[in-house]
Each structure stands twice: as C-alpha cells, then as structure tokens.
Amino acid sequence: MEMNHIYLDHAATTPVAPQVLSTMKEIYGASFGNPSSIHSFGRQARKIMDEARRTVAASIGAKEKEIIFTSGGTEADNMALIGSAMANKDKGNHIIITAMEHHAVLRSAQFLESIGFDVTYLPVQENGQVSVEDLQAALTDKTILVSIMYVNNETGMIQPIVEIGELLKDHQAYFHTDAVQAYGLMEMDVTALGVDMLSVSSHKINGPKGIGFLYAQEDVRLKPIGYGGEQERKRRPGTENVAAIAGFQKAVQLAMKNRDKNQQKYSNFKRLFLNILQNEHVHFAINGDPSNMVASIVNLSFPGANVETLLTNFDLSGIAASSGSACTAGSIEPSHVLTAMYGSDDERGKNSIRFSFGSFNTEENIKEAAEKIADIVNRLTSKEGDIK
Amino acid sequence: MTENRKKRVVVGMSGGVDSSVAALLLKQQGYEVIGIFMKNWDDTDENGVCTATADYEDVISVCNQLDIPYYAVNFEKQYWDKVFTYFLDEYKAGRTPNPDVMCNKEIKFKAFLDHAMSLGADFLATGHYAQVREKDGRVEMLRGVDNNKDQTYFLNQLSADVLKKVIFPLGHLQKSEVREIAKKHQLATATKKDSTGICFIGERNFKEFLGHYLPAQPGEMRTLQNKTVGKHDGLMYYTLGQRQGLGIGGPGEPWFVVGKNLKDNVLYVEQGYHNDALYSDGLIASNANWINPVPKTFSCTAKFRYRQTDSIVNVKLMEDGRIKVLFDEQQRAITPGQAVVFYDGEVCLGGATIDNIIKEEQYLDYVG
Numbered sequence: 001m002e003m004n005h006i007y008l009d010h011a012a013t014t015p016v017a018p019q020v021l022s023t024m025k026e027i028y029g030a031s032f033g034n035p036s037s038i039h040s041f042g043r044q045a046r047k048i049m050d051e052a053r054r055t056v057a058a059s060i061g062a063k064e065k066e067i068i069f070t071s072g073g074t075e076a077d078n079m080a081l082i083g084s085a086m087a088n089k090d091k092g093n094h095i096i097i098t099a100m101e102h103h104a105v106l107r108s109a110q111f112l113e114s115i116g117f118d119v120t121y122l123p124v125q126e127n128g129q130v131s132v133e134d135l136q137a138a139l140t141d142k143t144i145l146v147s148i149m150y151v152n153n154e155t156g157m158i159q160p161i162v163e164i165g166e167l168l169k170d171h172q173a174y175f176h177t178d179a180v181q182a183y184g185l186m187e188m189d190v191t192a193l194g195v196d197m198l199s200v201s202s203h204k205i206n207g208p209k210g211i212g213f214l215y216a217q218e219d220v221r222l223k224p225i226g227y228g229g230e231q232e233r234k235r236r237p238g239t240e241n242v243a244a245i246a247g248f249q250k251a252v253q254l255a256m257k258n259r260d261k262n263q264q265k266y267s268n269f270k271r272l273f274l275n276i277l278q279n280e281h282v283h284f285a286i287n288g289d290p291s292n293m294v295a296s297i298v299n300l301s302f303p304g305a306n307v308e309t310l311l312t313n314f315d316l317s318g319i320a321a322s323s324g325s326a327c328t329a330g331s332i333e334p335s336h337v338l339t340a341m342y343g344s345d346d347e348r349g350k351n352s353i354r355f356s357f358g359s360f361n362t363e364e365n366i367k368e369a370a371e372k373i374a375d376i377v378n379r380l381t382s383k384e385g386d387i388k
Numbered sequence: 389m390t391e392n393r394k395k396r397v398v399v400g401m402s403g404g405v406d407s408s409v410a411a412l413l414l415k416q417q418g419y420e421v422i423g424i425f426m427k428n429w430d431d432t433d434e435n436g437v438c439t440a441t442a443d444y445e446d447v448i449s450v451c452n453q454l455d456i457p458y459y460a461v462n463f464e465k466q467y468w469d470k471v472f473t474y475f476l477d478e479y480k481a482g483r484t485p486n487p488d489v490m491c492n493k494e495i496k497f498k499a500f501l502d503h504a505m506s507l508g509a510d511f512l513a514t515g516h517y518a519q520v521r522e523k524d525g526r527v528e529m530l531r532g533v534d535n536n537k538d539q540t541y542f543l544n545q546l547s548a549d550v551l552k553k554v555i556f557p558l559g560h561l562q563k564s565e566v567r568e569i570a571k572k573h574q575l576a577t578a579t580k581k582d583s584t585g586i587c588f589i590g591e592r593n594f595k596e597f598l599g600h601y602l603p604a605q606p607g608e609m610r611t612l613q614n615k616t617v618g619k620h621d622g623l624m625y626y627t628l629g630q631r632q633g634l635g636i637g638g639p640g641e642p643w644f645v646v647g648k649n650l651k652d653n654v655l656y657v658e659q660g661y662h663n664d665a666l667y668s669d670g671l672i673a674s675n676a677n678w679i680n681p682v683p684k685t686f687s688c689t690a691k692f693r694y695r696q697t698d699s700i701v702n703v704k705l706m707e708d709g710r711i712k713v714l715f716d717e718q719q720r721a722i723t724p725g726q727a728v729v730f731y732d733g734e735v736c737l738g739g740a741t742i743d744n745i746i747k748e749e750q751y752l753d754y755v756g
Contacts, residue, residue: 309506312459316422316507380506 003318006369010204010358011153011181011297012322016247017206017254017359024208024247035240036231045242052249059252060198060215061189068214068232069245073180073201076214077104077147079225079236080176080197084145085112087221091172092142098122098130098149098159099340104199105147105178106336118142124340128157128288136167143173150182150198154324154337154354155288156297158186165194174220180204180212184255185263185294196220202244206359207251211244262359266295269357269366274298276367280374283381287338287352297356299324299338301348304381310353313376319369321355394420397511397555398504400496401425401450401458403443406515406558408450408577409566413557414513415454422507423451423458426500428467428491429588439590449576463499470494472588476601479624482650482756483725486542487586489739493545501553511555518543518736519559520551526680527551529736534562541694544729544739545677595625607653609636612646612665612754620655623648628755629666629721647754656754665754666721668747670714673728673740676705682737689731692722692742698731711740724755 007015027048033041035049050064057064070076085095097109099121113119120138122130130148139146146168151158161177168175176197179188184205190198197220201212216222216235228237255262277284277300287299302310307323314321324335334349342348357366399411401423415421425440425447432438444460451458471490478485496514504512516539517532527548532538546554558566570578583590589597598604604622611617618636620626625633630645634657646665647656658665671692684705689698690713700716713728722745729739745752 308459308461309503312424312461312507315457315459 004365004368005318005320006365007320007361008355008357008369009320009322010361011156011354011356013203013209014206014358015360016203016208017251019254020207020247020250023250024243027243027246031242033242035242036229045240048242048246049240052245055249055252056200056213057215059188059256060200061191062215063218065233066215066218068216068235069240070212070214070236071210071241072203072212073102073178073199074104075225076199076201076212077102077176077178078108079214079222080178080199080216081105081108081145081147082112082225083222083235084174084176084197084216084220085117086225087223088144088174092140092144094118094120094140094142095145095147096120096122096135096138096143096173097147098124100124100128100130100152100154100337101147101149102153102178102180105149109147122148124337126341127292128152128155128337128341129292130159132160132163132167135164139167139171139173141172143171145174145176147176147178150177150179150186151294151297152288152337153181153297154335155299155341156181156294156356157288158182158292158294161193161195169194181294181297184259185266185296190215190217202248202251205251205255208244208247211241211248213248258359263295265359266357269361269363270295270298272363272366273355273357273370276370277374277377280371280378282374282377284377285348287341287348296358297354299352299354301352302377302381303347303351305351305377307350307353309380310351310376313380314353314373317372317376319372321353323353394418395510396420396422396508397513398422398424398507398509399513400500400515401447402515402583403446403450403577403580404515404583405570405575405577405580406517406566408446408515408575409569410513410515410557411450411454411456412569412573412575414555415456417557419511421454421456422509423447423454423456424500424504425458425460426496427460427462428464428471428495430464431588431590446577446580453573453575461500461503463495466499467491467495467588478725479598479602481725482623482648484627484723485725486727487588488542489545489727491587492543497543497546497550497554501550505553511553513555513557515558516543516556517558517561517563518556520554520556529679530559530734531731531736532556532559532561536695537563540731540736541691541727541729541739544727544736545675546679547677548679551679595621598624605653607655609634609655609657611658612656617643617657623650623653623655623756626655628723631661647752648756649754650756662720667718668715668722668745668752669718669749670712670746671722671728671742672706672710672712672744672746672751673742674710676709676711676738676740678738679736688737691729691731692719693726701730703730710743712746714746722755 031045033045035046053064053067057067095117109119122134150161174196177195178199180201183200196217198215203209224235226237284300284302324337338349397414397419401407411421425444427440471487474490475485475487501512517534517537518540519530521528531540606621608616609618609620626645634643636643641660643657646658687702690701702714704712724742726742727739728742730737745755
C-alpha cells in the first residue's frame with residue numbers, strides 16, 4: 001500500500017520551485033567564475049550577483065549596497081547581533097531581545113552576554129506578542145540594539161514591528177528584525193517598518209538552502225563576524241555562492257509575484273484544516289491569537305496527547321509536521337516560545353504541534369492530512385478517557 | 389488496512405551492536421521495522437555533552453543503513469519515578485537493588501511497550517539475549533542460547549501478556565555471531581564497545597554517584613561478636629560478600645562484608661571467602677512474578693545473581709503471597725534486594741525479590 005506523503009512543515013523548509021532549480025542548473029553549468037576576479041569569467045558571475053542584489057533590495061525597498069548575502073537566516077541573525085554589538089560598544093552595552101526569538105538570535109544574545117553585554121529578554125504575552133510598553137520600559141540610554149522577530153516561527157504570531165520601529169525612531173539603538181518567516185507573506189518595506197537591519201532566508205520561500213541576506217541600513221556600523229576576503233563590502237568574506245544567489249533571486253521574484261495569491265491560498269487551507277478537525281470532534285486549541293497570525297502557520301495544542309507520540313504517528317501516516325520543542329536524542333525541551341507565552345508548567349509546551357502550509361500543498365492533501373490527523377489524535381486521546 | 393500488510397515492529401534501539409543487529413534481522417525477516425531510541429536519563433555534563441546524543445547518532449546511522457524510520461522517545465520522568473526512586477529507597481533500606489530488572493518491568497516493557505502500541509505496532513523487539521516461544525497455547529520465555537549472555541535474569545518480571553507482544557531476535561544467537569553479522573553488513577555499530585554498568589551510572593564512580601543522592605553516614609565495622617575492626621563510609625556503599633574497599637589490614641584471611649545493622653549503622657565483617665556467616669539455607673522473596681501458573685510447591689533451579697550457575701531449590705508459595713525458597717546446597721552471599729530467578733531447564737519460570745535470608749530455619753538478622 002503506497003502511502004501519500006503530505007508535507008505540512010513549510011516553516012522548517014520548503015521545496016525548491018522548478019523555476020528556481022532550472023535557473024540554478026543553468027548558472028551552475030555556465031557561470032562558474034569567481035565574482036571577485038577581474039577577467040570575463042569573474043565579470044559574468046558578478047553580473048548575475050548584481051542583478052540578484054537589485055531584485056532582493058527592491059523587494060524590501062532597500063538600496064543594493066544595503067544587502068549582504070549570507071549563508072542563510074542564522075548567519076544573518078548572528079551578524080546583526082554580534083556584528084552590530086561589537087561595532088557599537090562605545091555607545092553602550094545593553095541589548096534587548098524577546099524570549100521567543102529564534103535560537104539564531106537567542107544564542108547570539110547569550111554569547112554577547114557571556115562576553116559582558118547586558119541582555120534583556122522581553123516577556124511574551126499569552127497572545128504570543130511582545131508588548132511595546134514592555135520594550136519602552138526596558139530601553140535605557142545604554143541600549144544599542146533591539147532585535148525582535150517579525151513573525152514567530154512556531155506560532156506564526158505577527159509582532160508589532162511598525163509600532164516598535166516608531167518607538168525606536170529617536171533612540172540610538174538599532175532595530176533588527178528576523179523576518180525569515182514573514183518574508184514573502186508580509187508587507188516588507190524597510191522604511192515603513194522603521195528597521196535598521198532585517199534577516200531573510202531563501203529556503204523558506206522555495207529557494208535553495210545555504211543562502212539568505214542581511215539588510216543593514218547604510219549607516220549601520222557593523223563588524224564582520226568572519227575573516228577573509230573583502231566580499232560584500234568587507235562585511236562578509238568568502239567566495240559568493242553565485243548559483244544559489246541566482247536561485248534565491250528567482251524565488252524572491254516568485255514570492256513577490258504570488259504574495260497575495262499565496263496568502264489567500266494559505267488562509268483557505270488553514271480554515272479547511274481547522275474545520276475538518278472541528279467536524280471530527282478533535283479536542284484542540286490554537287496557540288496564539290488568530291487575528292494576528294500569518295496564514296501559513298497554525299500551532300495547535302492537543303490536550304491529553306504528547307508531542308513525541310503525535311509526531312511519530314503523523315510521520316508513520318505520511319504527514320510531516322513539527323514542534324517547537326527540541327526532541328534531539330530523546331531530550332524534550334519544551335518549546336521556549338510556548339514556555340514564554342504560558343509558563344514552564346503548562347502542558348501546551350509538551351502537546352503542541354506546528355502545521356505550516358506551502359505553495360505546493362493542494363486542497364486535497366490538506367483534507368487528507370486533516371482527516372488522518374483527526375483519526376490519530378482521537379485514537380490517542382480517547383485512551384485518556386476524554387469525552388468528546 | 390489490508391490483510392497482508394506487513395507486521396509492524398518497533399525495535400528499542402540503544403545505539404549498540406545488539407539492538408542494531410536485532411533491527412537488521414527483523415528487516416530481513418520481512419517486518420515493517422521502526423527504530424526508536426529511548427532516553428531515560430539525562431547525563432548532560434557542564435559542557436552540554438550527553439552520551440545519549442552520540443548514541444542517538446549511531447541509531448540514526450544504522451537506521452539509515454537499514455532504510456527504516458527512526459524516532460526518539462523520552463521516559464526520563466517515568467524512569468525517575470519508577471526506577472530511580474526505587475533504587476534510592478532500596479539503598480536507604482540497606483538493600484542492594486537491581487535497577488535493570490525494574491527498568492525492564494516498568495520502562496522497556498511497560499511505558500515503551502505502550503508507546504510502541506500507540507504507534508500501531510504489532511510487536512516490540514529488543515536486543516536482549518532471551519527467547520520467547522509459544523507452546524501448547526502458552527507463552528514461555530527461554531534462556532538465550534549464549535549462556536554467557538543470557539539476560540532472562542533481568543527479564544524475570546515480564547508477564548505472559550507482555551511476552552506475547554515481544555520479539556527477541558538475538559535469542560538464538562551467540563554474541564560472537566551477532567558481532568559477525570554486524571560486521572558482515574558493515575553496520576555503523578559493528579565494532580562499538582558494549583556498554584557496562586548500570587545504565588544511568590555508566591562507567592562513573594559508583595560511590596561518588598550514590599553519595600550525590602544519598603547522605604553517607606560513616607560508622608563502624610564490627611565482627612559478628614561486636615568487635616570493632618574499622619570504619620565504613622556509609623552502609624549503602626557495601627554489599628554482602630564484598631571484599632574490596634574494606635581497608636582492614638592485619639593477620640589472617642581477607643575480610644568480607646557479611647551483614648549490615650541499619651539501626652546502629654554498623655557494617656558486619658568476617659574473615660575468609662568461605663566464612664560460614666556468608667552461607668545460608670534459603671530465602672523469603674516477595675513480588676513474585678510467574679510467567680505461567682506454578683504449583684504451590686515445586687522444585688526447580690534458580691539464580692540469585694546474574695551469570696551465576698543454577699542451583700537446585702525447593703519453592704513454596706506462602707499464604708501471604710511471598711515465597712519461601714530452600715536450597716539443596718548452602719549458598720554464599722544471598723543479598724536482599726536482588727532477584728531470585730527460577731528455571732525449569734531452559735524455561736524461565738519467573739522471579740521475585742529477595743527479602744530475608746534463612747539459615748537453620750531462622751531468619752539471618754545480621755544481613756540487614
């Protein structure tokens with residue numbers, strides 16, 4: 001019996017779009033030059049990169065020189081935090097982030113803390129958002145950086161970036177946002193958002209892995225976090241991954257073109273998905289506030305179940321989803337995001353699953369997945385004597 | 389679900405060679421095999437390094453070689469509540485617990501079995517050296533054919549209902565054959581060293597580990613005639629028949645632990661491996677588990693420790709649920725807290741926990 005595999009984990013990564021793949025194949029085959037070389041081969045590669053940079057910059061209303069290609073979202077976040085903190089020590093040593101940031105930001109902040117910076121970890125409200133008042137209260141004249149994600153990767157909760165940008169307008173602190181989960185779905189004009197730095201990853205928008213960028217407003221003082229050549233205006237050494245950059249460009253073009261359509265599509269998927277679970281009498285709750293959530297992500301808590309059993313059962317039925325709780329080698333660390341929202345004793349930290357939709361999902365596989373999930377959850381929770 | 393669907397087996401994979409080969413054999417036999425790594429203990433050190441991570445990496449390598457899915461499951465809480473708490477309580481009571489028996493009973497063949505069943509598995513398999521067979525409608529557990537490796541001693545608390553759902557793919561093999569199979573198939577774990585010691589202590593210093601959880605109360609070492617001959621570091625650090633670490637010098641034969649007095653915090657020691665104080669005629673045991681029903685009195689063979697050769701015993705089920713076991717020949721250093729496991733030839737009948745020691749029709753008080 002051949003099983004239908006259904007992918008509902010697009011917040012983890014997405015399949016590469018066919019157009020992206022063909023662009024990359026072409027570039028890999030034809031343009032192997034090193035963009036820094038002064039001969040024709042180098043120029044050819046450099047031209048491809050320049051065009052990609054133009055596309056990417058335009059997609060967020062930035063200047064080309066404000067785009068630093070990186071190996072992905074993690075490096076962009078690392079650079080934004082460590083690079084700007086190191087370059088602005090003279091202005092202060094205080095950094096503010098939220099407790100729900102991606103580990104790329106969280107662990108960078110912890111590193112900075114270990115070398116003497118003061119870090120404030122803002123709490124998260126039960127609705128999954130950070131409070132602008134909390135941020136205001138935490139700001140001091142020593143604050144040099146505020147890093148708050150645009151959309152949380154586990155809950156899909158949209159953060160009040162515009163309000164925060166407004167608040168920080170007249171403060172010395174740089175404002176960085178990790179926009180990895182927002183890019184391709186949300187309004188993304190850096191001036192309108194009021195951000196100084198913004199991180200984006202390619203593989204979340206049907207582009208290749210191993211590429212992303214950091215937008216850094218041209219006046220932002222930034223130290224490199226790696227050492228070598230003078231690529232990316234001396235901010236990021238290493239020979240550029242030209243084919244990946246070209247593939248990324250293609251993915252950006254597709255994402256921009258299809259943004260509204262995709263949003264509509266994912267909203268429909270989410271509605272359909274939740275309706276089926278409801279009709280099948282599945283006992284669940286949405287983590288976060290649906291009115292401030294991206295369409296592509298929904299994080300559900302299933303009382304009476306647990307993450308490991310759910311995910312294993314889903315996978316054995318061909319359904320790919322994930323949870324924010326790290327389950328490497330059997331250690332369960334409850335999701336730091338849900339813990340920040342609900343406290344460490346709350347069961348939701350251990351019984352919640354993130355489903356994330358993508359452009360290659362169809363209504364049929366959303367339906368099939370929802371029905372299978374309903375069967376599994378009902379089977380697992382009925383044992384607990386749950387009355388549905 | 390179609391009728392001829394492959395039977396689904398969950399294999400408990402530790403990252404060792406035994407469970408790797410167990411998974412391989414099941415796959416060859418045509419089962420749908422799922423590898424699951426169990427994490428029962430968090431030994432993460434100050435550098436964030438934990439042996440489970442490396443072991444799980446080995447599980448992943450082997451599962452990828454076999455092309456089977458792999459997952460992990462965490463039973464730290466259950467292990468703490470059911471095994472580790474028991475382990476500490478027994479030491480507090482001056483006894484010598486057997487956490488492996490308890491782990492099999494409460495974790496591997498209960499919590500983990502439930503987990504496997506919740507994944508739609510038909511069977512649970514492990515790399516234990518033991519065999520299950522059905523005979524005349526009864527499920528029986530037999531020793532593993534490798535005498536040196538037979539693990540039925542640790543599995544004595546499993547019920548027939550549990551064994552019905554269990555496969556031990558290595559039971560008919562010698563350990564050397566298992567290694568050979570692993571090498572032949574170039575499994576990532578083929579040459580990995582066998583783990584030793586109690587799983588949560590590993591190769592760490594036992595004394596240090598225990599002292600971390602239980603306060604040690606040093607006291608006196610005395611002979612059974614109450615003559616003080618030395619000092620002990622805490623009764624929990626000693627077990628009956630032990631010679632090492634007593635630190636008593638002087639003339640004559642070496643000294644051995646022969647008993648404990650918990651009330652006065654005294655460790656009893658006597659001289660000579662074959663000192664009469666170490667020998668007994670029988671025992672009383674509780675928590676008896678019989679894989680299949682047994683008569684009220686019967687004779688069979690028994691082991692009082694892992695890897696001991698069998699001795700002939702006469703068993704009597706008592707009114708209060710405990711059992712009385714009388715030995716054909718006197719036994720040395722029978723230890724409260726350890727398991728007594730019964731056999732009829734190759735068949736393991738079940739087992740119980742040793743509570744009291746009998747000598748000349750009386751309880752030996754000094755053993756503790």
